[in-house]
Amino acid sequence: MDEFRAEVREFIAANLPDDVRDACMAGQYPTQEMLARWQRILADQGWSAPNWPVEYGGPDWSTRQVVAFADECESNFCPPLPNFGIGMIGPLLMTYGNQAQKDFFLEKTRTGEFQWCQGYSEPGAGSDLALLKTRAVLEDGHYVVNGAKIWTSEAHHADWMFCLVRTDPEAAKKQDGISMLLIDMTTPGITIRPIIGLNGIHYFNEIFFDDARVKAENLIGEQDNGWQYAKALLSDERFNQARTAICRGLLARLKRLAAATMCEGNPLIQQDYFRRKIGRAEVRIMALEAVKQGFVDANERGGRLGPEVSILKLTGSELLKDLDRLLMEAAGVAGLPYDPGWMQGRENARTDDIDAVGTLSGFRHRRKAATIAGGSSEVQRMIIAKRVLEL
Ligand SMILES: Cc1cc2nc3c(=O)[nH]c(=O)nc-3n(C[C@H](O)[C@H](O)[C@H](O)COP(=O)(O)OP(=O)(O)OC[C@H]3O[C@@H](n4cnc5c(N)ncnc54)[C@H](O)[C@@H]3O)c2cc1C
Incomplete structure (x- = not known):
């Protein structure tokens, strides 16, 4: 593992641009351009999706290597890789996505062309996430989505959202009747309203859905089974x-x-x-x-x-x-x-x-x-x- 760590350190020393390193060292939010530049550099090296198998453009590293890589990046002031895309939805698509979804999303997520946000929390559904109410009704090959999400980090920079919606409001248990949709953030009917934090930074957003029409093919796995997928993602998020x-x-x-x-x-x-x-x-x-x-x-x-x-x-x-x-x-x-x-x-x-x-x-x-x-x-x-x- 020492050899592996040395290789990563050497790569970072030779390839992390000075301005990006300085911003990270100073505790700043790296700009979108900086994040994209670093992701591109890692993608060219085959390292932008450290936890992915080689089949999808990852390096096929062991868990030890993935953790050692993250340690070296953090210790040497690299900007973070986009966790929503690389850490969360990518692996989820590999397990539960269909072939068309894998083909469409994975490579562009790996290279940074697609950035993601996470549409879980709602006003009234945070800690008790299964209370979520955003409604999706299947009509003519589209889910018609209405409702609101909150605390959506970086949604204003995202191309796509993985979003939990309620597809069966009559389900006996609140965890049932939830589905996961992949939503194009440019879909008509979506409004993004910034929430400026106490630290003066625009990081969070509120998202409103007013009859936003999402293609049925953007459903992950089975309808009403979204809670299973959501839980799997939360474990990964917590490990990190x-x-x-x-x-x-x-x-x-x-x-x-x-x-x-x-x-x-x-x-x-x-x-x-x-x-x-x-x-x-x-x-x-x-x-x-x-x-x-x-x-x-x-x-x-x-x-x-x-x-x-x-x-x-x-x-x-x-x-x-x-x-x-x-x-x-x-x-x-x-x-x-x-x-x-x-x-x-x-x-x-x-x-x-x-x-x-x-x-x-x-x-x-x-x-x-x-x-x-x-x-x-x-x-x-x-x-x-x-x-x-x-x-
Ligand atoms: C930096 C940051 C980034 C985030 N990014 C995202 C994102 O990208 N997408 C997204 O969907 N969400 C995001 N969130 C939202 C986050 O998931 C919620 O804030 C979190 O789950 C808590 O929910 P809440 O804010 O509604 O608080 P509430 O659930 O209303 O909780 C309020 C307080 O009550 C306490 N509490 C609640 N239930 C219990 C209980 N049963 N027992 C004891 N105490 C309890 C909580 O600990 C808390 O102190 C983000 C939050 C932060 C801070």
């Missing part, structure tokens, strides 16, 4: 939130910052109370790495991700948030300034100073949401209690 490489990078940064910050005449890192906090964070990272490795090993042996993946999601996202909080604590008021324009790269973005405290507040604002996205911490605890521990 144990971002151990980022945690390691944050811990190293925390130690440097605490060593450079004076507190009552001594470096903060020499204060017992702060050393304990750093120590606790380090132990949590080691525990997360060990648990994650267990999942990787199980996956290599052919196991499927089950509800246990909530353990990774819960501990990984809480840890990220706590590390950001510790960094802010170490920086004190110097860490407070925040400029949304700079976060989006509108101003002079370039910095080679990975330790610049001016970036901390931006990171903190971005990652605070990690314990909500993909299912809140409370919900993960419920899943662990009920479905893993069977309490």
Whole structure:
């Protein structure tokens, strides 16, 4: 694995454009152009879909390699690959899509020509997703869709949405009667309304469907069976939130910052109370790495991700948030300034100073949401209690 990691690092050093690396290092949102450029570079190398089999243009890597690749990319300030397309809908199409869907969507998703968004949450259906109401009625070879989605990340940049809709409102269980449709975002009847976050960034959207007509051929798998597909995607989404490489990078940064910050005449890192906090964070990272490795090993042996993946999601996202909080604590008021324009790269973005405290507040604002996205911490605890521990 060391050899594999070295090969990835070498490729990144030679091919990641400086401006893209600088923006990522500075904690900015890379522009769409930057994301597309990096995806194209990886696609040319055959690495833009690390988790895909060779049949669909992937490198056919083992789970260990996929995880090692993600670690190296995160540690070396690469922009993320589009998770909705590469991590989620691509593999789902390989399993449940028909041949025409695979032919139409997979290659363009791999190269970045098609970008995706995820239409799950609705006003009134977030944690309890199965309450979703967006209605789709089959008429003359089209599903006529009416309803609304919310918190749809990056929908304003997406070409397609994988969307959960209710096709049978009479079904006995709320999980039944749900279907998954692939929806062209330019379909007449779709309105995208931006939601500007507290951090001043346009990342979320509300989506309204008013008699939007979606070709019946864009149904995934069987009608009314969408809950099964939705659940499979959620497991993958949760696995990816144990971002151990980022945690390691944050811990190293925390130690440097605490060593450079004076507190009552001594470096903060020499204060017992702060050393304990750093120590606790380090132990949590080691525990997360060990648990994650267990999942990787199980996956290599052919196991499927089950509800246990909530353990990774819960501990990984809480840890990220706590590390950001510790960094802010170490920086004190110097860490407070925040400029949304700079976060989006509108101003002079370039910095080679990975330790610049001016970036901390931006990171903190971005990652605070990690314990909500993909299912809140409370919900993960419920899943662990009920479905893993069977309490
Ligand atoms: C950064 C980010 C990106 C997102 N991107 C997308 C996206 O692209 N597509 C998409 O469809 N959705 C997206 N979401 C939405 C996300 O899935 C929901 O926010 C999440 O599932 C929680 O739902 P909610 O916001 O409706 O909160 P609610 O479900 O209303 O929950 C409110 C509070 O109640 C708590 N709560 C709820 N039920 C229980 C319970 N049974 N027991 C204990 N506590 C409970 C929750 O933990 C939370 O604190 C995103 C969210 C974030 C933060």
